[in-house]
Amino acid sequence: DHSFFGSEWQKRWCVVSRGFFYYYANEKSKQPKGTFLIKDYSVRMAPYLRKDSKKESCFELTSQDRRSYEFTAANPAEARDWVDQISFLLKDLSSLTIPCEEEEEEEEEEETYDDIDGFDAPKSGSQGRPVILPGSMGLKEPTKETEEDIYEVLPDEERALEEDGNGTPHTGVDYTNYYQGLWDCHGDQPDELSFQRGDLIRILSKEYNMYGWWVGELNSLVGIVPKEYLTTAFELEE
Numbered sequence: 001d002h003s004f005f006g007s008e009w010q011k012r013w014c015v016v017s018r019g020f021f022y023y024y025a026n027e028k029s030k031q032p033k034g035t036f037l038i039k040d041y042s043v044r045m046a047p048y049l050r051k052d053s054k055k056e057s058c059f060e061l062t063s064q065d066r067r068s069y070e071f072t073a074a075n076p077a078e079a080r081d082w083v084d085q086i087s088f089l090l091k092d093l094s095s096l097t098i099p100c101e102e103e104e105e106e107e108e109e110e111e112t113y114d115d116i117d118g119f120d121a122p123k124s125g126s127q128g129r130p131v132i133l134p135g136s137m138g139l140k141e142p143t144k145e146t147e148e149d150i151y152e153v154l155p156d157e158e159r160a161l162e163e164d165g166n167g168t169p170h171t172g173v174d175y176t177n178y179y180q181g182l183w184d185c186h187g188d189q190p191d192e193l194s195f196q197r198g199d200l201i202r203i204l205s206k207e208y209n210m211y212g213w214w215v216g217e218l219n220s221l222v223g224i225v226p227k228e229y230l231t232t233a234f235e236l237e238e
Helices: 076-094
Strands: 008-018 019-023 034-037 044-045 058-062 069-072 111-116 176-183 200-207 214-216 219-226 230-232
Touching: 008 076, 044 076, 058 076, 069 076, 200 219
Parallel strands: none
Antiparallel strands: 008 019, 008 111, 019 034, 044 058, 058 069, 069 111, 176 200, 176 230, 200 214, 214 219
């Protein structure tokens, strides 16, 4: 579906979980093509997005200072279900009490939808509290990045992880704080730390563990990292 300034609809496999929206190329993909926090977004049916028979199956997520996302579900009922489920999560995120174990009670949905590219808007510098849901949708990456990621730079300090001539780490290091990236992760917000698969990340704090985020350090840069993208770097003997 094309328009003069628009983009082509593409099918994507999507998952909403713990307040994050993940979208994949297909259901077998291990690495998401993109991720965003649904906090501070609003969701609604959007029949004006298309003029064909699919118009009643359209919905969108919009934010005042972030990118918008537009979707076409398989049918109107599924579109309304997506809107209802995301609306429910948004209410939980905005409430004072956030259910910590809610994800264990939810049944995951696995559905396929079409999506059109959303427009780009300036990114917000505020940090959202992470929470998540499952599903499948499609969208394209922005063609141009308009602003650079910003991180806190740590003062010069002794490298915590050093190796001797044989490549063996010295003693005195708490290896339980080191994790390795499972997939590439590009931070969408200024307080998110970008890393690549295989990068060794030192975890400074697990303060936001209940939301699925930790505070990590890589190459003297500090930011929040999604814990599901990490695995323990060392196997320690008892």
